[in-house]
Amino acid sequence: MVFRFLVMMLVAALLWKPSLVESRIRHYKFTVVKKNTSKLCASKPIITVNGKFPGPTLYAREDDTVVVRVVNHVKDNVTFHWHGIRQLRTGWADGPAYITQCPIQTGQSYIYNFTLTGQRGTLLWHAHINWQRATVHGAIVILPKRGVPYPFPKPDKEEIIVFGEWWKSDVEMVINQAMKLGQPPNVSDAHTINGQTGPAPNCSSKGYTMYVESGKTYLLRIVNAAVNEELFFKIAGHQMTIVEVDATYTKPFRTDTIFIGPGQTTNALLKADRKIGNYQIAISPFMDTIVATDSQTATATLRYNGTLSAAASSPTTLTTMPSKNATKVTTNFMDSLRSLNSRKYPANVPKTIDHSLLLAIGVGVNPCGTCVNGSRVVADINNVTFVMPTTAILQAHYYNVSGVYTDDFPGNPPVPYNYTGSPPTNMQTTNGTKVYRLGYNSTVQIVLQGTAIIAPESHPTHLHGFNFYVVGKGIGNYDPKNDPKSFNLVDPIERNTISVPTGGWTAIRFRADNPGVWFLHCHLEIHTTWGLKMAFVVENGKGPNQSILPPPSDLPKC
Numbered sequence: 001m002v003f004r005f006l007v008m009m010l011v012a013a014l015l016w017k018p019s020l021v022e023s024r025i026r027h028y029k030f031t032v033v034k035k036n037t038s039k040l041c042a043s044k045p046i047i048t049v050n051g052k053f054p055g056p057t058l059y060a061r062e063d064d065t066v067v068v069r070v071v072n073h074v075k076d077n078v079t080f081h082w083h084g085i086r087q088l089r090t091g092w093a094d095g096p097a098y099i100t101q102c103p104i105q106t107g108q109s110y111i112y113n114f115t116l117t118g119q120r121g122t123l124l125w126h127a128h129i130n131w132q133r134a135t136v137h138g139a140i141v142i143l144p145k146r147g148v149p150y151p152f153p154k155p156d157k158e159e160i161i162v163f164g165e166w167w168k169s170d171v172e173m174v175i176n177q178a179m180k181l182g183q184p185p186n187v188s189d190a191h192t193i194n195g196q197t198g199p200a201p202n203c204s205s206k207g208y209t210m211y212v213e214s215g216k217t218y219l220l221r222i223v224n225a226a227v228n229e230e231l232f233f234k235i236a237g238h239q240m241t242i243v244e245v246d247a248t249y250t251k252p253f254r255t256d257t258i259f260i261g262p263g264q265t266t267n268a269l270l271k272a273d274r275k276i277g278n279y280q281i282a283i284s285p286f287m288d289t290i291v292a293t294d295s296q297t298a299t300a301t302l303r304y305n306g307t308l309s310a311a312a313s314s315p316t317t318l319t320t321m322p323s324k325n326a327t328k329v330t331t332n333f334m335d336s337l338r339s340l341n342s343r344k345y346p347a348n349v350p351k352t353i354d355h356s357l358l359l360a361i362g363v364g365v366n367p368c369g370t371c372v373n374g375s376r377v378v379a380d381i382n383n384v385t386f387v388m389p390t391t392a393i394l395q396a397h398y399y400n401v402s403g404v405y406t407d408d409f410p411g412n413p414p415v416p417y418n419y420t421g422s423p424p425t426n427m428q429t430t431n432g433t434k435v436y437r438l439g440y441n442s443t444v445q446i447v448l449q450g451t452a453i454i455a456p457e458s459h460p461t462h463l464h465g466f467n468f469y470v471v472g473k474g475i476g477n478y479d480p481k482n483d484p485k486s487f488n489l490v491d492p493i494e495r496n497t498i499s500v501p502t503g504g505w506t507a508i509r510f511r512a513d514n515p516g517v518w519f520l521h522c523h524l525e526i527h528t529t530w531g532l533k534m535a536f537v538v539e540n541g542k543g544p545n546q547s548i549l550p551p552p553s554d555l556p557k558c
């Protein structure tokens with residue numbers, strides 16, 4: 001009897017201990033410094049974290065607390081965003097400048113402190129001020145809790161693959177010049193894969209090499225950190241199996257082409273099942289309208305270890321990329337994405353909706369006395385071109401400071417029109433710092449409706465603080481009567497950034513269970529700069545753990 005009791009105690013102790021040590025605090029130090037690059041198309045100083053491009057990978061496990069101490073040693077203001085991390089009650093650590101925090105100024109430091117709850121997979125971190133994220137970005141790997149397996153066959157090895165966009169000029173000069181002229185900015189000069197372009201005009205980089213062993217399976221953790229471009233990704237001769245996007249598991253499916261927007265992440269299994277040799281890896285842009293893009297294909301190499309036939313000097317099996325306007329490839333890819341929706345990882349799609357919003361997103365043209373044509377291109381949501389405040393909205397909300405924002409953001413276009421067919425000839429917008437208020441735990445449906453003002457475009461739209469379910473999409477104007485009939489409320493993909501198709505719409509749903517101020521914006525940085533952004537204020541709940549936590553004592557001041 002006693003013996004049995006002791007055994008039970010022992011078992012209990014053994015079971016108890018791992019859960020005590022399971023969640024850890026992970027400390028990182030991010031020193032923001034300028035660093036000369038020589039490997040790439042131009043030797044120039046770029047802003048980096050710890051001198052690295054791409055920056056360091058942040059590793060943690062689900063339930064861990066991550067503490068990143070940022071020290072700013074550059075002349076520019078900086079802020080950091082942990083893209084896709086829910087930041088439950090810790091909006092102070094979310095990072096978009098003037099939305100949740102004032103910038104970390106030269107010589108200052110700030111500690112980002114947040115806990116990873118209910119998420120596992122790949123995400124990315126990036127600077128969230130001006131165009132700094134062009135060079136200030138890196139991957140986030142959230143491993144499952146200790147002892148919890150992946151819901152797919154365990155890979156032999158994992159590989160992080162980060163895409164970027166490279167300008168020979170200083171990026172802040174590129175955007176400043178565009179804003180001064182009121183015109184679109186110069187497109188980038190090259191794309192990068194793990195910080196290297198591969199052979200490209202006037203670029204010396206040989207390109208990144210990924211080594212594999214024949215027969216082994218690799219988990220590719222793919223991050224699109226490009227500034228203004230949605231990308232296609234291929235590996236010559238190989239299929240990949242998609243298993244996760246934006247740190248949520250998917251139903252596995254095989255594909256030879258991945259479509260990935262800026263801010264999105266994709267995990268894919270790659271089996272090294274081809275003849276030993278060299279295979280080209282490539283990325284190229286997607287753009288199915290008249291908008292200019294950087295058409296340079298960046299290349300890297302998948303190299304099998306083993307024999308001479310795979311030596312660096314051996315020929316490489318090449319791949320052909322989809323054309324820039326290959327809309328069908330993007331549609332096929334997006335239509336194949338489904339939530340895993342298993343017992344363990346259910347899709348909790350809101351079935352009833354408290355707030356139903358229609359957000360018309362696109363560009364416009366406003367008068368500008370000092371611009372070349374007397375006008376400037378802007379962007380807007382429901383005809384509001386967002387004006388950045390000079391104090392962070394979250395602080396203004398928390399301390400009840402008036403005059404920073406108004407809470408009259410329109411939930412519907414002020415004047416409905418034929419969004420994708422015959423847009424108004426008056427392309428002017430209004431401007432303002434407006435937010436939309438949501439009650440704690442209310443349910444929200446947003447239909448993101450693209451417009452054809454100037455030209456229709458695809459908009460990879462990102463919501464901070466939440467994952468949402470993508471319940472429907474279509475081409476043309478959203479039809480509130482008929483389109484909901486075909487919504488997928490069973491296993492829609494869950495993510496934090498979604499491409500709204502060119503000249504079409506996408507419907508998303510989420511539960512506002514995270515109090516704070518949460519940015520919604522196009523992740524094409526140029527559209528954000530032009531004003532395609534707004535914020536939600538989610539009220540505190542009444543329960544004990546339903547309020548935003550107090551701000552950290554080192555929160556930067558404006």
Ligand SMILES: *[C@@H]1O[C@H](CO)[C@@H](O)[C@H](O)[C@H]1NC(C)=O
Pocket residue numbers: 036043044045
């Ligand atoms: C970086 O390179 C430029 C020229 O390419 C040079 O003028 C400058 O001194 C270098 N800066 C550092 C910090 O090495």
Ligand SMILES: *[C@@H]1O[C@H](CO)[C@@H](O)[C@H](O)[C@H]1NC(C)=O
Pocket residue numbers: 067111113114
């Ligand atoms: C991070 O936040 C937790 C509370 O969530 C606190 O206990 C801890 O001291 C903080 N760490 C740092 C380094 O600020």
Ligand SMILES: *[C@@H]1O[C@H](CO)[C@@H](O)[C@H](O)[C@H]1NC(C)=O
Pocket residue numbers: 169173174177186
């Ligand atoms: C943008 O491109 C134009 C035309 O090629 C060039 O004259 C200008 O210097 C570029 N701007 C920047 C900031 O690189």
Ligand SMILES: *[C@@H]1O[C@H](CO)[C@@H](O)[C@H](O)[C@H]1NC(C)=O
Pocket residue numbers: 201202
């Ligand atoms: C490469 O550099 C040369 C010399 O600076 C220039 O004339 C040429 O136009 C460049 N080519 C490309 C494709 O940028």
Ligand SMILES: *[C@@H]1O[C@H](CO)[C@@H](O)[C@H](O)[C@H]1NC(C)=O
Pocket residue numbers: 211212213305
């Ligand atoms: C493959 O070869 C590279 C380069 O020689 C080496 O760094 C790497 O460790 C090898 N990997 C395996 C799995 O053998």
Ligand SMILES: *[C@@H]1O[C@H](CO)[C@@H](O)[C@H](O)[C@H]1NC(C)=O
Pocket residue numbers: 323325
């Ligand atoms: C895509 O662009 C190519 C030219 O690059 C053109 O020939 C083709 O018709 C276009 N396809 C579509 C569907 O617009």
Ligand SMILES: *[C@@H]1O[C@H](CO)[C@@H](O)[C@H](O)[C@H]1NC(C)=O
Pocket residue numbers: 372373
């Ligand atoms: C604006 O000016 C540029 C050059 O200054 C010109 O090429 C362009 O056609 C003008 N656009 C409009 C809409 O007038």
Ligand SMILES: *[C@@H]1O[C@H](CO)[C@@H](O)[C@H](O)[C@H]1NC(C)=O
Pocket residue numbers: 418420421422
């Ligand atoms: C919208 O405009 C397109 C193109 O002009 C037209 O085909 C379509 O019928 C219009 N839709 C409505 C609802 O008016």
Ligand SMILES: *[C@@H]1O[C@H](CO)[C@@H](O)[C@H](O)[C@H]1NC(C)=O
Pocket residue numbers: 383414415417424426428429430
């Ligand atoms: C947007 O607002 C401007 C300025 O008030 C107005 O002139 C224009 O008609 C509005 N456009 C739409 C589509 O609502």
Ligand SMILES: *[C@@H]1O[C@H](CO)[C@@H](O)[C@H](O)[C@H]1NC(C)=O
Pocket residue numbers: 387430431432
């Ligand atoms: C907002 O609009 C007003 C009136 O149209 C204009 O005077 C002001 O300059 C605009 N502000 C910004 C930041 O664009």
Ligand SMILES: *[C@@H]1O[C@H](CO)[C@@H](O)[C@H](O)[C@H]1NC(C)=O
Pocket residue numbers: 441513
């Ligand atoms: C939010 O609302 C749902 C549905 O009414 C309820 O099941 C859930 O417990 C609520 N969550 C919180 C945190 O209040």
Ligand SMILES: *[C@@H]1O[C@H](CO)[C@@H](O)[C@H](O)[C@H]1NC(C)=O
Pocket residue numbers: 075076077102103105390557558
């Ligand atoms: C940095 O941020 C502070 C606070 O908002 C602001 O006053 C200052 O002008 C900014 N500096 C630069 C170079 O933008």
Ligand SMILES: [Cu+2]
Pocket residue numbers: 458459460522523524527532
């Ligand atoms: Cu956009």
